Amino acid sequence: MATQKVTLNTPTAQVEQKPHAIVIGSGFGGLAAAIRLGARGYRVTVLEKLDSAGGRACVYRQDGFTFDAGPTIITAPFLLEELWTLCGKSMSDDVDLRAIDPYYRIRFHDGSTFDYNGDTEHMHAEIKRFNPDDVSGYEKFLRISERVYAVGFDRLLSVSFDSLWKMVKVLPSLAFVQFYRSVYGLVSRCISDSRLRQVFSFHPLLIGGNPFSTTGVYTLIAHLERTHGVHFAMGGTGAVVNGLVSLIEQQGSTVRYNSPVQEILVTDQTAVGVELCSGERIHANVVVSNADAAFTYKNLLPERYRTRWTNRKLARAKYSMSLFVWYFGTSRQYLDVPHHMILLGPRYRGLLTDIFESQKLADDFSLYLHRPTQTDASLAPDGCDAFYVLSPVPHLASGVDWASAAESYRQTIEQYLSQTVLPDLADHVISSRILTPLDFRDRLNSVNGAAFSLQPTLLQTGWFRPHNRSEDIEHLYLVGAGTHPGAGIPGVVSSARVLDEVVPDSECF
Numbered sequence: 001m002a003t004q005k006v007t008l009n010t011p012t013a014q015v016e017q018k019p020h021a022i023v024i025g026s027g028f029g030g031l032a033a034a035i036r037l038g039a040r041g042y043r044v045t046v047l048e049k050l051d052s053a054g055g056r057a058c059v060y061r062q063d064g065f066t067f068d069a070g071p072t073i074i075t076a077p078f079l080l081e082e083l084w085t086l087c088g089k090s091m092s093d094d095v096d097l098r099a100i101d102p103y104y105r106i107r108f109h110d111g112s113t114f115d116y117n118g119d120t121e122h123m124h125a126e127i128k129r130f131n132p133d134d135v136s137g138y139e140k141f142l143r144i145s146e147r148v149y150a151v152g153f154d155r156l157l158s159v160s161f162d163s164l165w166k167m168v169k170v171l172p173s174l175a176f177v178q179f180y181r182s183v184y185g186l187v188s189r190c191i192s193d194s195r196l197r198q199v200f201s202f203h204p205l206l207i208g209g210n211p212f213s214t215t216g217v218y219t220l221i222a223h224l225e226r227t228h229g230v231h232f233a234m235g236g237t238g239a240v241v242n243g244l245v246s247l248i249e250q251q252g253s254t255v256r257y258n259s260p261v262q263e264i265l266v267t268d269q270t271a272v273g274v275e276l277c278s279g280e281r282i283h284a285n286v287v288v289s290n291a292d293a294a295f296t297y298k299n300l301l302p303e304r305y306r307t308r309w310t311n312r313k314l315a316r317a318k319y320s321m322s323l324f325v326w327y328f329g330t331s332r333q334y335l336d337v338p339h340h341m342i343l344l345g346p347r348y349r350g351l352l353t354d355i356f357e358s359q360k361l362a363d364d365f366s367l368y369l370h371r372p373t374q375t376d377a378s379l380a381p382d383g384c385d386a387f388y389v390l391s392p393v394p395h396l397a398s399g400v401d402w403a404s405a406a407e408s409y410r411q412t413i414e415q416y417l418s419q420t421v422l423p424d425l426a427d428h429v430i431s432s433r434i435l436t437p438l439d440f441r442d443r444l445n446s447v448n449g450a451a452f453s454l455q456p457t458l459l460q461t462g463w464f465r466p467h468n469r470s471e472d473i474e475h476l477y478l479v480g481a482g483t484h485p486g487a488g489i490p491g492v493v494s495s496a497r498v499l500d501e502v503v504p505d506s507e508c509f
Helices: 028-039 077-086 120-130 134-155 164-176 183-188 194-199 203-207 216-228 237-250 293-300 311-316 349-356 402-420 437-442 489-502
Strands: 020-024 043-047 059-062 065-068 097-099 104-107 113-116 231-233 254-256 261-267 270-276 281-283 286-289 322-330 340-343 367-370 385-393 429-435 476-478
Touching (some): 028 043, 028 077, 028 286, 028 489, 065 237, 065 385, 077 489, 120 134, 120 194, 134 183, 183 194, 183 216, 203 216, 231 237, 402 437, 476 489
Parallel strands (some): 020 043, 020 286, 043 254, 104 340, 286 476
Antiparallel strands (some): 059 065, 104 113, 261 270, 270 281, 322 385, 340 367, 367 385
C-alpha cells in the first residue's frame, strides 16, 4: 500500500475536510483560541486586520530598535506552556523566558524607591524602610491574596459564566475572600502607610482597572507573581507571538493578514461565517471573535440579532482608561534604570478619579517605564537603550484632541524623565514614535479608544461581562480582554481555555 506523505505546514485533503473555525483577530486570546481549536480537530483560519500578528502585542521595528507595542510582562508562563504541550512541544523550543528581579522598582514623587519582588526577606526589609509596623500587615495581605488566588484563579478564570447559576454557586467562596471590596480597600485593611498602599494596589492598572473600584478578586495578582515570578521573553513579547503563530501553522491552520472583517454572517440566529471588508465571504462552522467585545457587538453584528448587548447597553458600559505610549531609543545607556519601573506622581486617588471618573487629562501623571535592554541588549544598537514609557489617560469620551495634544504631552513626559531618572534625555533620543487613544480606536478597533475594553468592576465581572459563548448567536464565541475573565495575558489566554467548555467538539459537525 502506498503511503501518503503529510507535512504539518501544507494543507491536505484530510485537513480541508475538517470543520472550519474562523478566529477574528490575532491577539494572545485569538492565537490561543486557534491553537486550542486546532488541537480539537478544527481547521482554523485566523483573520487579522493588520500586517502582522499580536494585536496589542504587535512589534514596532525602526532605526535598529525593537519595541514591543503593548504587553511586556509574563506572569503565568504555565498558561502559555500549556499551548505548546497541546502541540506536543515545549515552549522552550521557541521562547527563552528570563525571570526579572526586581519585578518593578516603584519610585515615589519624593524620589524614594521601593524594589518589589517575591523574596520574603527582601520585601520585609523594603517595607521596614517605610513603616516597620506594616510587615505583619504585608504577611496578612499575602494570606488574603493566596486565598483569593485559590478561588479566583483556580475556580473562576477558566470556567464559563454563561449562566447566572454558575455565578451564584461561587458567591459563597467569593464572599469569603471579600470580593465585594476594592483592591485598594483590601490592601488598606492590611497596610497603613499610604505609600505602601500604592505599592500593593497598583496592579489593576496593568489590566485597565481603577484600584479604587476594581473588585478585590484581582488581589490574586500578588500571589500569582510571588509564586510564578515575573518574566520577559528574549527578543521581546513578539517572540512569544511568533511562537504561537508557528504552532498554528504546524497544525495545518492559517493566519491571514491584511484581512479586516466587515460583518459576522448570521443565518437563523447562528453564525455561519464572515464577510471581509474586501467583500470576500468565508464559511465557518464556528466563529470566534478576538476583536474588542464591544466592537464585535457594535460593529460586526447587526443590532437586529442582539437582545442583550444592544447599542444602548454598550453605550452605558464602563470602559477602561486608555494609554499614551512613547517608544524611544537613546544613543546612550542608562544602566541604573531597571527593566520595569513605575514612577508615581504627586497624587494617587485624585489622579485615578480624573482618569476613570471625571474623564479629565490632568496636568500630573504616573508612568510605567520599560527598559527591555536591561535584560536583552539585542533590542537596540550597540551602546544604545530601547524604552517605552506609558501614561494612563482617559479614553476618548474625555474629548481630548490627541491629534494636536500628543506632541506637547510627549514633551512634558520627556522633560519629567530628564529631571528624574533619565538625565539629558532630549539630547540622546535618536528614535521616537507615539501611540495615543486614537490608535486604540482606529488601529486596534477598541470602542472609545479604551486600552483594555470593559473595566473589571464588580458589576462587569464574571456573568456580567460579555459571555465567551454569545448570549444571542449560536456558534459565536468571544475571547480577549472584553470577555470573561478579563484583560492581561493570563486573562485573555484563559478566555481561550473556556472555549474547551463551550465550543462543540469538531465531531459534532
